[in-house]
Amino acid sequence: GGGGSTASQLEEVSLGVSTPSYANKNRERKGSGGVGHPEPPRPARVRGPAPLSVQFIEVLRKRWNCAKRDPVGRFYEVILPILLVALVMLILLLNISPSGPSLELETQMYNLLGNTSPEPYVTAPVTPPSNVGFSTRVEQNLLGTGVNLVGMSPSIKDSTNMSLYLLDTRFENLKFAGYCPDDEILIEYPENLKEGLQLSGVNNGEVVANANYTEVRPELTIMHNSTGYHSIPAHFAAYTKAQLQDQTDDAGADYEVASHPLPLTARKSLELKAILSLFAALFILIPYCYVPATFVVFIVRERAVKAKHLQLVSGLTQWVYWLGTYVWDLINYIIIVLGTMLVFRAYQDEDLTGDTESFNAVLTLFCLYGMATIPLSYSLSFLFENHTTAQISIAGILFVKGFLLVITSALLDGISGTAEINETLKFYYRFSPAFCLGEGLINLSVRRLRNLLLGENTSPWDEEVIGRAIKYLVAEVFVFCLLTLAIEYKLTKKAFRGCKSVWASCCGRGGSGSGAEDGAGAGQGYPEDEDVAEERKRILSYPGSSTDFVCLRNLTKVYGNGTRAVDRLCLGIPRGQCFGFLGINGAGKTTTMKMITGEVGVTSGSAFVMSMNAETQRTEVRKHMGYCPQFDPLFDRMTAREHLWHYATIRGIRRDRIFPIITQVLDTVGLNLYADIPAGTYSGGNKRKLSLGLALIGEPSVVFLDEPSSGMDPVSRRFMWDVIERVARRCCVILTTHSMEECEALCSRIGIMVGGRLRCLGSTQHLKNRFGKGYNLEAKLDPARFADFESFMRKHFPLAVIAEKLSNGILRYELPRDGVSLAHIFGLIEKNKSELGLTNYSVSQSSLERVFIQIAEKDYSAGEGGNGSPSNAVALMAPGEARCDSEAWDRKDHHRRNPLAKNGSEVELATLQLQRTATNEGFVGDADGEEGLIVGSTVGASGMGSESKQKPQGATNGVEILASI
Ligand SMILES: Nc1ncnc2c1ncn2[C@@H]1O[C@H](COP(=O)(O)OP(=O)(O)O)[C@@H](O)[C@H]1O
Ligand SMILES: [Mg+2]
Numbered sequence: 001g002g003g004g005s006t007a008s009q010l011e012e013v014s015l016g017v018s019t020p021s022y023a024n025k026n027r028e029r030k031g032s033g034g035v036g037h038p039e040p041p042r043p044a045r046v047r048g049p050a051p052l053s054v055q056f057i058e059v060l061r062k063r064w065n066c067a068k069r070d071p072v073g074r075f076y077e078v079i080l081p082i083l084l085v086a087l088v089m090l091i092l093l094l095n096i097s098p099s100g101p102s103l104e105l106e107t108q109m110y111n112l113l114g115n116t117s118p119e120p121y122v123t124a125p126v127t128p129p130s131n132v133g134f135s136t137r138v139e140q141n142l143l144g145t146g147v148n149l150v151g152m153s154p155s156i157k158d159s160t161n162m163s164l165y166l167l168d169t170r171f172e173n174l175k176f177a178g179y180c181p182d183d184e185i186l187i188e189y190p191e192n193l194k195e196g197l198q199l200s201g202v203n204n205g206e207v208v209a210n211a212n213y214t215e216v217r218p219e220l221t222i223m224h225n226s227t228g229y230h231s232i233p234a235h236f237a238a239y240t241k242a243q244l245q246d247q248t249d250d251a252g253a254d255y256e257v258a259s260h261p262l263p264l265t266a267r268k269s270l271e272l273k274a275i276l277s278l279f280a281a282l283f284i285l286i287p288y289c290y291v292p293a294t295f296v297v298f299i300v301r302e303r304a305v306k307a308k309h310l311q312l313v314s315g316l317t318q319w320v321y322w323l324g325t326y327v328w329d330l331i332n333y334i335i336i337v338l339g340t341m342l343v344f345r346a347y348q349d350e351d352l353t354g355d356t357e358s359f360n361a362v363l364t365l366f367c368l369y370g371m372a373t374i375p376l377s378y379s380l381s382f383l384f385e386n387h388t389t390a391q392i393s394i395a396g397i398l399f400v401k402g403f404l405l406v407i408t409s410a411l412l413d414g415i416s417g418t419a420e421i422n423e424t425l426k427f428y429y430r431f432s433p434a435f436c437l438g439e440g441l442i443n444l445s446v447r448r449l450r451n452l453l454l455g456e457n458t459s460p461w462d463e464e465v466i467g468r469a470i471k472y473l474v475a476e477v478f479v480f481c482l483l484t485l486a487i488e489y490k491l492t493k494k495a496f497r498g499c500k501s502v503w504a505s506c507c508g509r510g511g512s513g514s515g516a517e518d519g520a521g522a523g524q525g526y527p528e529d530e531d532v533a534e535e536r537k538r539i540l541s542y543p544g545s546s547t548d549f550v551c552l553r554n555l556t557k558v559y560g561n562g563t564r565a566v567d568r569l570c571l572g573i574p575r576g577q578c579f580g581f582l583g584i585n586g587a588g589k590t591t592t593m594k595m596i597t598g599e600v601g602v603t604s605g606s607a608f609v610m611s612m613n614a615e616t617q618r619t620e621v622r623k624h625m626g627y628c629p630q631f632d633p634l635f636d637r638m639t640a641r642e643h644l645w646h647y648a649t650i651r652g653i654r655r656d657r658i659f660p661i662i663t664q665v666l667d668t669v670g671l672n673l674y675a676d677i678p679a680g681t682y683s684g685g686n687k688r689k690l691s692l693g694l695a696l697i698g699e700p701s702v703v704f705l706d707e708p709s710s711g712m713d714p715v716s717r718r719f720m721w722d723v724i725e726r727v728a729r730r731c732c733v734i735l736t737t738h739s740m741e742e743c744e745a746l747c748s749r750i751g752i753m754v755g756g757r758l759r760c761l762g763s764t765q766h767l768k769n770r771f772g773k774g775y776n777l778e779a780k781l782d783p784a785r786f787a788d789f790e791s792f793m794r795k796h797f798p799l800a801v802i803a804e805k806l807s808n809g810i811l812r813y814e815l816p817r818d819g820v821s822l823a824h825i826f827g828l829i830e831k832n833k834s835e836l837g838l839t840n841y842s843v844s845q846s847s848l849e850r851v852f853i854q855i856a857e858k859d860y861s862a863g864e865g866g867n868g869s870p871s872n873a874v875a876l877m878a879p880g881e882a883r884c885d886s887e888a889w890d891r892k893d894h895h896r897r898n899p900l901a902k903n904g905s906e907v908e909l910a911t912l913q914l915q916r917t918a919t920n921e922g923f924v925g926d927a928d929g930e931e932g933l934i935v936g937s938t939v940g941a942s943g944m945g946s947e948s949k950q951k952p953q954g955a956t957n958g959v960e961i962l963a964s965i
Helices: 003-016 023-030 052-068 071-093 129-143 159-168 191-199 231-248 266-305 307-313 318-346 355-380 389-415 419-429 433-453 463-488 491-506 530-541 589-597 618-620 638-653 655-669 684-696 714-730 740-746 763-769 783-798 822-836 848-860 872-877 886-898 899-903
Strands: 103-105 148-151 185-188 208-212 219-223 257-259 550-558 566-573 579-582 605-610 625-628 702-706 732-734 748-755 757-764 776-783 801-805 810-815 839-844 907-913 933-938 961-963
Touching: 052 318, 052 638, 071 266, 103 231, 159 219, 159 763, 191 219, 191 307, 191 491, 219 433, 231 257, 266 307, 266 318, 266 389, 266 433, 307 318, 307 625, 307 638, 318 355, 318 463, 355 389, 355 433, 355 463, 389 419, 389 433, 389 618, 419 433, 463 491, 491 702, 530 550, 530 566, 530 757, 550 589, 550 848, 566 589, 566 757, 579 714, 579 740, 589 625, 589 702, 625 684, 638 655, 638 684, 638 899, 655 714, 684 702, 684 714, 702 714, 714 732, 714 740, 732 740, 740 848, 748 763, 748 848, 757 763, 783 822, 822 839, 886 961
Parallel strands: 579 732, 579 748, 625 702, 702 732
Antiparallel strands: 103 257, 148 185, 208 219, 550 566, 550 605, 748 757, 776 810, 776 839, 801 810, 839 961, 907 933
């Protein structure tokens, strides 16, 4: 009910104006074969991608949408670098110039024992008779109190002797002595000072005052310990104080002597500041190496989740994508630069922002650095698939190329032997923008100093300052931008290949050959199935391109590691067909889609979409293409609505039509509840729904859906089937899935791919008929009684073959359909079941799943045998089976409200209440019977074998009976 109405809304949306009637689309749907469509492919609606300016704005809007919900990312990208710069600039605040309080100088300074003790390094002069008062004062000033004067040994005649004497006696009572040439007197310290003297390490130095008095002016020689910085002034002060007291005759006369550091000279302080700002300039490189690396995170992730590819498929122009990205990143970068300049200003960095000229120079330098480094990181980003690795590695590369190179260069410059070589090397260093930045900043930092000290008169823009760096940076901006675009457009790869082929031809090695053995199957292992061979013939017989919407001709993909993922695939899919691409994991389904959508290159062969070559006319082709990749190509921080807006705009849908379309798509895929929640928070199924919505928006003529239902709940899945069903009518849908049920529900034609090649091709029914003929009998019984059962079977069904014999008591037989009726089998077994000891048993027709497993199994065991002609396949077949499980219920339910199934009037889906007695083949039960023992049954009312006409998917002939008795 509700589902139906919303689904029809999507139809209106995706069909645009023209909604074909049911009758039309039924005519369009071919049962099997997919024989060439008579009319040439004409898309329902051709619409070019949006104008470039609109695309450009969309790229920016996308970034804004993602950025605004990511404050943490913003912090790391923009705020953190500015904070780092601020931190680095703290260096400038280091205060190296000396200041502080004055140091008062007195002999007591060297008194290590406290105030009461005299300074132990000094002896007093001898008092000359002529001026007793003065010498006493000197003595007091030098020694303080408590010193005994004793007679000195006559051997001590001079200062040398004195020192030796002191050294010899340092552990004795006599510690210090002074002498006077006239009257030799030894001063002995009191005993109580001995310990202290030893502690203070007397041998460190002995200070002796030698008063050499004359009659008039006493001459004083002060011998001092040179390890005491201030001992001369201190002792001299003691002496002059004594003089002062002597002159003024005032024993209390005193003055202070102090030492105070001189302020730095202008030159010295300039030097210091220049060194600091040089360091600051160097360390600023660290945040600036990290900044461009953070910008690649988004683009690497976008590429890894295929969101970029989907945008390109939706019509985004590659260079516009890069331009938008570049502009967005530059805006972020300029915010960082402005923040940096503010920090410089705040720190009053005279050298970098002192005058307008320097300010402008620094600003230019930073901007050019960003403009060059950002595309450089873009180019490097192509090397990485993981955004974290990309960020760390690129930051590392920039760091080595910048910071370390600057330091290396500075070191080499400093060593006289290497300075000259370094001048030459700098030419190469400058290819790294970070080196240019570092060099420029350092040159600017020391420019003022050089001007002052060396008398130079340079302006910031001069060649030796930043002029050269700027020239290099300007060139690098262009070089790296072009490099990015060249990589994007795979020019580098082509150039590389060109070089390789030139080299190969020079060396006389033949062309690569490219494995172009074409045509009919006789490749490896087994011969091609007849249906597949027929399709190949049909495709290859077209002169130019076929009339199919999608046409693959010998499409081949060999990956770089030698994996032949797709091997000479030939397939045509007409309009209105939903083609089911089946195959085990690694069969090459996704690779096929990737080749058609242009995500990976085609090794050989070609793919045509709407008669246009998917490789050479990529832009044209993409207008008609919708793609839902295997993994959700979503931006975690964008909501469903924003996603739809983004892709709708890129697709070129007019602005006034976008809103209703978005609303309706949201309705249709059932994402209304989540429309305004970031996609990163969605469950797997909801992500899938959004991816599907993105593939459908913009009315593409060809829709590729790679496992669209994986991870979806059964309700959503059925909902999605309705959507796909409707879309498939007017365009052509290529679908891969692992759900056979889905395939039966949706696909009018199925190809099973094994190892890169189609193993079989046709409608569901066709495949079942060809590969799943007969019935499948599964019995569960005691393994001990297997022999009885086997003989029973041999007797009654001599053609039955044992397909499977499991130790858990399951025995599976395969019975050819010819000549045996289901009723007969059923009746016979029912009659004998207790005798045979059957716990339960089932009889069924082969299901698609059986067919698939059997075909895929062949691949697993491929290599052994490899004999099978097409008819052999039947013999190899594993028995089919059908289960009446809840999913089967759902399917029937789906079919019941599936307009197509209804339209195919020969399909009757019934739930049967099974009678215990045997029934005839073709028996039809009560279609509405619900309760009781249930058998899932699909009954073909029309005769078997006539299904080729107008048979929609899902119709199966015969009766499937599962009985539990
Ligand atoms: N980028 C790649 N490089 C090398 N081999 C790849 C690459 N992608 C896929 N393959 C290989 O190609 C084969 C087909 O893969 P794929 O197309 O993804 O299978 P499917 O979608 O059918 O599960 C696999 O064997 C896979 O390992
Ligand atoms: Mg796949």
